[in-house]
Amino acid sequence: MLREILRWSVGVLALFGSANLVRAGLGGADHNVWWVDLRWLPSAIGGCVLAGCCIAIVAGVVIPHSRRARAGAVVACAVLAVIGVVNAVTFWMLLSRGVIASDVPVPLSILFAAILWGGAWAHARPPSVVGARRVLAAVPALMLAGAFPLLQSLTFGLTNYARPAEAIVVFGARVYADGTPSDALSDRVREGVRLYHAGLAPRVVMSGGPGDGAISEPEAMQRLAESLGVPCAAITQDRSGLNTAATIGACKDLGLSRVVAVSHFYHLPRVKLLAEHQGVTAYTAPSPQGRALRALPVFMGREVAAWWWYYVC
Numbered sequence: 197m198l199r200e201i202l203r204w205s206v207g208v209l210a211l212f213g214s215a216n217l218v219r220a221g222l223g224g225a226d227h228n229v230w231w232v233d234l235r236w237l238p239s240a241i242g243g244c245v246l247a248g249c250c251i252a253i254v255a256g257v258v259i260p261h262s263r264r265a266r267a268g269a270v271v272a273c274a275v276l277a278v279i280g281v282v283n284a285v286t287f288w289m290l291l292s293r294g295v296i297a298s299d300v301p302v303p304l305s306i307l308f309a310a311i312l313w314g315g316a317w318a319h320a321r322p323p324s325v326v327g328a329r330r331v332l333a334a335v336p337a338l339m340l341a342g343a344f345p346l347l348q349s350l351t352f353g354l355t356n357y358a359r360p361a362e363a364i365v366v367f368g369a370r371v372y373a374d375g376t377p378s379d380a381l382s383d384r385v386r387e388g389v390r391l392y393h394a395g396l397a398p399r400v401v402m403s404g405g406p407g408d409g410a411i412s413e414p415e416a417m418q419r420l421a422e423s424l425g426v427p428c429a430a431i432t433q434d435r436s437g438l439n440t441a442a443t444i445g446a447c448k449d450l451g452l453s454r455v456v457a458v459s460h461f462y463h464l465p466r467v468k469l470l471a472e473h474q475g476v477t478a479y480t481a482p483s484p485q486g487r488a489l490r491a492l493p494v495f496m497g498r499e500v501a502a503w504w505w506y507y508v509c
Contacts, residue, residue: 203315204338279309361397388421402433
């Protein structure tokens with residue numbers, strides 16, 4: 197049964213990769229970099245390599261009793277697994293040099309490399325189960341696909357990619373009726389201020405919507421930032437940031453093409469996704485949590501659904 201679960205799992209990855217290639221061919225963003233990074237190859241060659249591997253893997257899942265199809269799937273899984281290991285080693289090299297920082301120094305690529313090695317092992321032999329039992333093995337694979345954004349939050353989201361940019365964009369959160377920022381908002385603003393004082397950008401964009409009272413999120417964010425030493429002239433308020441997509445859109449309206457995006461780790465994969473859709477380069481920076489957020493499981497569950505919604509739509 198384990199072989200079948202792994203066979204279906206790599207099949208789901210191959211379908212995900214194929215869908216991304218089609219999206220990129222139609223002029224959209226290619227999100228394959230989330231699980232296998234081929235940017236070190238010329239785009240045409242990288243696309244051909246990935247397309248060939250995806251086709252071979254899907255063929256191995258669909259016609260597993262064909263020795264030729266299984267052999268092709270084994271080779272494809274092995275090739276992508278090696279690339280995944282190279283991606284992971286690159287991540288660790290950047291980590292050791294201080295180019296990036298992470299609370300969880302485990303790149304998502306190493307997990308997918310392990311799954312792909314397992315897929316190569318699974319395709320080496322024909323299925324040992326048939327009928328409904330074989331189809332049942334697809335359920336764990338689909339669950340893995342559904343949890344993809346959650347895995348991103350726990351790996352990509354907890355990695356700080358901050359580097360010099362045109363502006364630091366702080367995403368809003370709740371402001372209470374008396375104008376006091378919530379813990380989540382305070383965490384985000386303080387991280388944005390820290391990056392500003394580190395000299396990563398000459399301006400800070402405070403983006404959010406209305407507060408619970410008369411003071412909006414951007415207003416409360418600016419007040420806190422000024423109290424922490426950021427001059428008023430370096431702060432831009434964006435009151436149109438009612439959601440993540442609106443904040444990214446506001447960056448484009450402000451003429452920003454390269455920003456440091458500051459939010460909580462569970463939110464950053466969606467920030468990166470929407471930035472890619474709109475052609476904005478976002479270097480994500482997770483804000484430290486002053487204390488544990490009680491609603492964190494709810495926030496993370498919402499992000500899983502929201503990520504897939506924006507991805508599909």
